[in-house]
Amino acid sequence: MTAVVEARGLGRTLALEPPVLLVADASFSIMAGSFTSIIGPSGCGKSSLLYLLGLLDRPTQGQLLVDGQDVTGLGGDARARIRLERFGFVFQFHFLLPELTALENVMLPMRRLGRLGNAAVRERAMSLLGDLALGEKVDRLPGQLSGGERQRVAIARALANDPAVILADEPTGSLDSVNSERVLATLHQLAREQARAVICVTHDSSIAASADTCIRMLDGRVVAMG
Amino acid sequence: MSGRLGLLAGLAAKQVAMRRRQTLVAVSGVAVGVGFFLAVSAMMIGSQADFIRTLIDAAPHIIISDELRSPPPQPGAVAYTGGAIAIRHQKARTEARGLKDWQEILRAVDEVPGAIGSPSLTGGLTLRLGGREEAIALIGVEPDIESKVSTVEDNLRVGRLRDLQTVPGGLIVGEDLAQRMGLQVGDVVGATTAGGARTLRIVGLFKKGRGQLSSASGYVLLREAQSVLGRPFVVNRIGVKLVDPYQSQEVAGRLEKRFGYKAESWQERSADFLSLLVTRNVIMYSVVSAILLVASFGIYTVVSTSVADKVRDIAILRSIGFSEGDLQLVFVIEGVALALIGVVLGWMLGYGLMAILGSLRFPIAGEDQTLPLDRSARQYAVAAAASLLSAVVAAWLPARKASRVDPVDILRSAA
Ligand SMILES: Nc1ncnc2c1ncn2[C@@H]1O[C@H](COP(=O)(O)OP(=O)(O)OP(=O)(O)O)[C@@H](O)[C@H]1O
Ligand SMILES: [Mg+2]
Numbered sequence: 001m002t003a004v005v006e007a008r009g010l011g012r013t014l015a016l017e018p019p020v021l022l023v024a025d026a027s028f029s030i031m032a033g034s035f036t037s038i039i040g041p042s043g044c045g046k047s048s049l050l051y052l053l054g055l056l057d058r059p060t061q062g063q064l065l066v067d068g069q070d071v072t073g074l075g076g077d078a079r080a081r082i083r084l085e086r087f088g089f090v091f092q093f094h095f096l097l098p099e100l101t102a103l104e105n106v107m108l109p110m111r112r113l114g115r116l117g118n119a120a121v122r123e124r125a126m127s128l129l130g131d132l133a134l135g136e137k138v139d140r141l142p143g144q145l146s147g148g149e150r151q152r153v154a155i156a157r158a159l160a161n162d163p164a165v166i167l168a169d170e171p172t173g174s175l176d177s178v179n180s181e182r183v184l185a186t187l188h189q190l191a192r193e194q195a196r197a198v199i200c201v202t203h204d205s206s207i208a209a210s211a212d213t214c215i216r217m218l219d220g221r222v223v224a225m226g
Numbered sequence: 227m228s229g230r231l232g233l234l235a236g237l238a239a240k241q242v243a244m245r246r247r248q249t250l251v252a253v254s255g256v257a258v259g260v261g262f263f264l265a266v267s268a269m270m271i272g273s274q275a276d277f278i279r280t281l282i283d284a285a286p287h288i289i290i291s292d293e294l295r296s297p298p299p300q301p302g303a304v305a306y307t308g309g310a311i312a313i314r315h316q317k318a319r320t321e322a323r324g325l326k327d328w329q330e331i332l333r334a335v336d337e338v339p340g341a342i343g344s345p346s347l348t349g350g351l352t353l354r355l356g357g358r359e360e361a362i363a364l365i366g367v368e369p370d371i372e373s374k375v376s377t378v379e380d381n382l383r384v385g386r387l388r389d390l391q392t393v394p395g396g397l398i399v400g401e402d403l404a405q406r407m408g409l410q411v412g413d414v415v416g417a418t419t420a421g422g423a424r425t426l427r428i429v430g431l432f433k434k435g436r437g438q439l440s441s442a443s444g445y446v447l448l449r450e451a452q453s454v455l456g457r458p459f460v461v462n463r464i465g466v467k468l469v470d471p472y473q474s475q476e477v478a479g480r481l482e483k484r485f486g487y488k489a490e491s492w493q494e495r496s497a498d499f500l501s502l503l504v505t506r507n508v509i510m511y512s513v514v515s516a517i518l519l520v521a522s523f524g525i526y527t528v529v530s531t532s533v534a535d536k537v538r539d540i541a542i543l544r545s546i547g548f549s550e551g552d553l554q555l556v557f558v559i560e561g562v563a564l565a566l567i568g569v570v571l572g573w574m575l576g577y578g579l580m581a582i583l584g585s586l587r588f589p590i591a592g593e594d595q596t597l598p599l600d601r602s603a604r605q606y607a608v609a610a611a612a613s614l615l616s617a618v619v620a621a622w623l624p625a626r627k628a629s630r631v632d633p634v635d636i637l638r639s640a641a
Contacts, residue, residue: 047637
């Protein structure tokens with residue numbers, strides 16, 4: 001079984017004066033159906049690593065493989081395509097488009113991919129939101145939703161194109177404990193029941209404890225895995 | 227692909243809908259630009275067409291005269307080309323001027339479909355009445371043909387060109403000249419040339435204020451002119467009218483090449499005036515382009531503030547999997563959409579302005595004149611194309627910034 005995402009000596013240095021090291025020499029494999037957490041103190045490079053894994057940023061060292069293929073040297077359009085088809089992002093702050101309703105936000109990635117017809121896109125968006133208990137609120141703008149609801153809309157949008165990998169950056173960071181539980185349970189469910197790879201950056205040690213794999217970072221380096 | 231465009235256009239439409247006030251400013255900028263472009267160019271092109279029509283109609287389209295542009299080469303020089311001998315200071319034969327093969331030239335003119343050639347003889351003559359003397363250019367024509375070739379007939383106040391045929395020794399002069407000499411229709415006037423003297427009878431008058439025609443010309447029958455000027459059977463000018471005046475240069479060139487006589491087209495005759503029109507057009511198009519350019523500044527402003535306000539959304543869309551090109555396109559579409567709305571409103575404004583301009587009446591020379599306007603659809607298309615083109619450029623510049631937004635920078639600073 002090949003890894004969905006594989007890092008081989010992955011590193012990222014900002015070409016500032018002096019150079020800033022964000023991530024150095026990260027090597028690991030992420031398997032389908034696994035829940036991986038990335039933990040470490042603030043500023044150690046967790047988000048930076050996640051951006052590299054999600055093809056939002058380009059590594060300055062090492063290689064990145066997605067579905068066994070080297071994507072390190074790909075151009076912007078090809079990388080955008082992989083993000084669209086294979087990845088779903090969930091951030092600490094919900095990051096929804098404020099002018100679009102919950103439903104329209106969820107439909108966006110599907111419409112860009114263009115594989116489904118309009119009716120099918122709508123139906124799938126409705127069902128994704130329904131699964132996350134948002135069936136009643138599909139036509140609300142993000143401003144008319146609570147923090148937890150927004151984060152669930154963001155998860156629904158991340159799932160829209162049936163991605164292989166969910167990348168979450170402190171998804172519960174701005175939520176209360178009840179909503180945190182709920183979001184987390186959803187992410188675990190995605191890994192276990194739908195065989196997606198979930199990579200979750202977190203400060204929360206209980207989340208880390210519940211993960212299949214935990215990547216511990218310090219000063220840009222992976223210091224422990226297990 | 228059309229699905230993608232539709233999606234991006236939908237996102238752009240949200241932008242347009244969101245910033246009502248700015249949109250209004252940018253759109254009205256384009257609308258005013260397009261409206262005035264239409265009004266100004268309608269006047270400029272309309273009046274130009276009017277000028278040119280006057281130019282074309284003022285005289286025959288081509289005038290073949292008994293002049294040579296360059297003297298014919300000496301037979302000696304032709305026979306011994308490249309010889310060591312150059313012939314200089316030769317004594318040329320003083321020919322009786324006139325178009326030698328004028329009947330053949332007329333036949334050649336007739337071969338051009340729809341073309342009419344009118345032969346005439348022009349010469350100097352002195353009119354004498356009582357103690358007064360006036361030197362005029364006497365022009366002998368065939369009235370039936372001449373009236374088809376030139377607008378001389380239209381310039382008559384009294385009488386018709388035809389009357390020359392019915393009254394023996396009939397003469398038509400201008401009102402200005404008639405006034406100076408105290409002549410009236412029916413009067414008999416003495417005419418003196420180098421050849422001799424005789425009398426002519428006034429049968430018609432040209433309108434006042436028509437320059438040479440009304441102050442120093444006299445029209446008689448061709449036969450009459452030939453006999454008065456003592457040059458029987460001579461014709462020294464052929465006026466040609468064509469169906470398509472824009473063929474004049476080509477036809478003139480052909481005739482000149484064939485017969486050697488100078489054949490001057492109306493374009494050549496009014497070359498300096500036509501070049502003036504070119505200058506005028508350059509000025510007009512610079513002014514109008516400046517208007518359209520300024521209009522596109524509004525679009526630039528709207529799109530660049532849009533981009534600046536939307537970096538967060540740009541980062542979101544990039545993380546979802548929209549490409550750099552997608553985002554650039556969203557903002558270009560936004561700019562073009564503004565321009566499109568502006569163009570449509572501008573068309574209406576321009577139409578209205580032209581309607582107002584067209585309804586104005588100017589009393590000139592006792593007649594109510596309207597502004598000559600060019601209201602062709604072509605101008606609408608030109609205005610639209612120019613504004614859309616400048617809108618694409620004006621939107622594309624800031625839209626490039628949208629594609630350069632690094633999502634990581636935004637995500638980091640938002641966290
Ligand atoms: N543009 C930049 N210039 C200088 N340093 C930067 C820049 N961007 C990031 N850094 C530094 O890189 C390091 C890694 O940042 P990153 O956001 O990955 O940390 P993190 O582990 O996600 O922290 P947190 O838990 O607070 O989110 C930080 O120390 C940060 O200050
Ligand atoms: Mg972080």
